[in-house]
Amino acid sequence: MRSILAITARLMLLSLSAFVFAGCAKDNCQQVRTYTIYKPVFRTKDSVRNNIHSNVARAIERPGKIYVKGNYIFLNEIDKGIHVIDNTNPAAPVNKAFIDVPGNIDIAVKGNVLYADLYTDMVAIDITNPLQVSVKKIIDNLFPYRLYGNGFNPDGNGSDQIIVDWEKRDTSVVEYCTQPFFEMDGGVFIATSGSNGVKSSPFGTGGSMARFAIAGDRLYTVSRSDLEVIDISVLENPVVRATVSVGWNIETIFPFRNQLFIGSATGMFVYNISNPDQPQAAGRFSHVQSCDPVIADDNYAYVTLRSGTTCNTTINQLEVLRLASGSVADPQLVKTYPMANPHGLSKDNDLLFICDGIAGLKVYNAADVQNLVLLKTINVNAYDVIASGNHALLIGQDGLYQYDYTDRNNIRLLSRIEVKVP
Structure with missing residues (x-):
């Protein structure tokens, strides 16, 4: 069975070949094309699982979700694993270790x-000593709709194989009208034609902020359509209790x-968890189709909508919804505020932090x-933020930032860990 990307690549190359064919009369029916080829690097499932421990620290390249626990920051490296950062001194954080978890996008502690x-599986990791972590339990196939990078699942590789990385190289080939396809077994094709070329990569994306949430003794996770209820009353032994169909996107x-506030492409859902397993x-x-992170306090919910995503919208704004008398049955729109391209947000008392791309x-x-x-306004290409106790952690395109907002009129940069451009 052909992978999603293989099919996509063929369609893309068909369109390119049509362009080349149109110019055949002028170019003697041939043209040089440059392609970027990504080939998956596989390891066995057993070897991947045996490597989930505190390895040598590595540079941050594609930061995703962030979680704070005590003096440590756990920062997701999209599809690769988790950085362990000692934040005892926020003015001088130290990148101490890296936990290899291929396919990782979400974390909770x-x-x-x-x-x-870990792609379709979930792993519980003991971080009593963040520099000497160990695996306690793995739940297989908890996230069945989570595919390899952008759906890539090449033919000929069994279920025991896991993609741990991608090898990238550029190559130039001569294409002829009678032979318009250039193909390499197991590769992913991305056409690049100078500054106007189509550019992409097979890596996954971080999604829209948190898909894991802990409330009491339950871990709640959302996929594109389902809400999973996981009992973590025994922390090292998570047990799936229920799967609830929520909707799509x-x-x-x-x-x-x-309560759980669940953001979707078409609106905000609220679920009562007085009975945590049901x-x-x-x-x-409901709102127009858009991607929307959401947070809430006693009286209001705050929702950001943004364009430039698979949610197919041109709207960029903040929506403030009233939860009348603490009720969530009928949220009412209070006001909208225009934004540039809002992502994650956080609130500490009456201070609202919005990452506006x-x-x-x-x-x-x-x-x-x-x-x-x-x-x-802090001039950083901002993705997600956690603000609490006069201390803000910000994930930007080019680094992990920390700010002190004890004096809201003089918000100070404490530190920055730079993102390495791969």
Whole structure:
């Protein structure tokens, strides 16, 4: 069976060959094309699992989700694993180790156990000593819809094989009208034609902020359509309790008190978890199709909508929804605020932090939701932020930033760990 990317590549090359054929009369029916080829690097499942421990620290290249536990920061390296950063001194954080977890996108921590996805599986890792971690349990096939990088699953490789990396090289070939395809077994083709070429890669994406959330003794995870309920009352022995169908194009999950706020491409769903093993639909707010991270407090939910994604919309804005008298049954839109390309957001008391993509990290006084007051814009291509106790952690395109906002009128940069350009 052909992989999704192989089919896509052939269609792309068909369109390119049509272009070449149109110029055959002028170019003697041939043209030089340059391609970037990505070939998957495989390891056996056993060898991958045996390598999940605290390995030598490595440079940050493609940062994703972030989790803070005590004096340590756990930072996802998309599809590769987790950086362990000693943050005892936020002004001088130290990248101490790397936990190899291929296919990892999401993480969550409770007590001394870190939960992470390993492509379709979930792994529970003991982080009592973050520099000497160990695997406690693996749940197979918990995320059946999670594929290899962008759906790539080449023919001829059994279920025991896991992609751990991609080898990249550029090659130029002469294409003829009678032989328009250039093909290498097991490779992924991305056409590049100078500055106007089509450029892509087989790597996965980080999605839209958190898909793992812990509330009480349960870990809740969302896929594109389902909500998984995982009992973590015994931290080292997670047990799946239920699977709840939520809808389609689910993006994020945010726990608050006894509710889960679930962001989707078409709206915000609210589930009551008074019975933690049986989440019940409690409310919904619909909007146009868009990707939308969501957070909430006692009275309001804050939703960001953005363009430039697979959610197919041109809208970029913040929506503030009222949870009337604490009720989530019928959220009401209070106000919208235009944004450039908003991603993750966080709130600490009346300060609202919004990662507005290339427009930077925006810090608002949100004491009056009808009149948000912009206090500061920090010029970083911002993806996600965690703000608590006058300390903000920001994931940007070019690094991990930390800020002190004790004085909201003088927000200070404490440190930055640079992202290495691969």
